[in-house]
Amino acid sequence: MRDRATAASLVARDDPGAGTAVRVGVDAAVPADGLLVADAVADALAAEGVGVLRVRAEDFLRPRSVRLSRGPADPDAGYEAWTDHLALRREVLDPLGPGGSGRWLPTLWDPGRDRATRAPREVAAPGSVLVLDGPFLLRWETADAIDLGVHLDVSAAAVRRRLQGDDADRVVGAWARYLAETDPAPRADLVVRAEDPRRPALLTGDAPSAWA
Template identity: 60%
Template sequence: MLAARAVPVARVSAGDFLRGRSVRLEYGHDDPDSMYDLWYDFSALRREVLDPLLPGGRHTWLPRLRDPHTDRSVRATPQPAPPGTVAVVDGRFLTRDDIRDGFDLIVHLDVSASALGRRLPADETARVSGAWQRYLAEADPVKHADLVVRFDHPDRPAIRPA
């Protein structure tokens, strides 16, 4: 829809702004608190994507920081951001206090614990479910979102009434 209106878009995934594996896995592969506290480099996401797009920013943005498979910097080339560029960012934990105010609009995909469990690989269930429950309790994404979409069935998303 933005492209149809000729609005420039910086499309980014928070999963491309992970910290190094040695930091993410310092407390083991299954620790939910590590996932919540250590996995994502939200400071880098702000520094390299969100803040540069603000009025008076440098008007270039970095599409990726780290390759999660190789655990190395991707050395991406900064992309130009014409005035009016909109950042569209997907990812987990984006209504946390340390990143939330970097967004003008937040859409929260509300997923039940059972739906989350069905979607996760067995080796990720404990870590992700525990981190997600902590996120729901501490960040209260439903409270901070501008739009909440029930997303238990991705083929049938439903906007939740306010």
């Protein structure tokens, strides 16, 4: 789609500088939304002949005992303990950035089996583009390790339409805290309204947030 192609075009023109790869983060409350947009950006880049490295934050979750220590619906656990953002930085973002080794880890944790994936490290070719999707990517742990941030703006009502039960309660509360504490939209390079992720709309700087 046009807005995703815009993001891909910006990335393709970017300069990774001293880093191995341009690091793109798609910051999304709903995992399926981040998957849809990030995959579209990755496909558009690949079509332009760019080497793409694809990573999902869902493959860097913490163990089930940590995630669920306060129950599956707890928003503070969703914000603080669900995704291992420091591992994402250590194993993916920093190795691909300036001064990094270029050796990165595509996955860390298998949530289905609740154990480490033991995936081998891969070596990125210079000039690659990392496309990472996940929640809270513009928070302090990872914000300065992302070269181009795409923030998906979505309302609480839209989150509840796409998630159910404990997942909806956890994500709505955690995302509200993220917005209040971090204010990610001004930090992003692109803000995309994702009430319907199949029809994203690129927002201008003065457009209001959909969150309510």
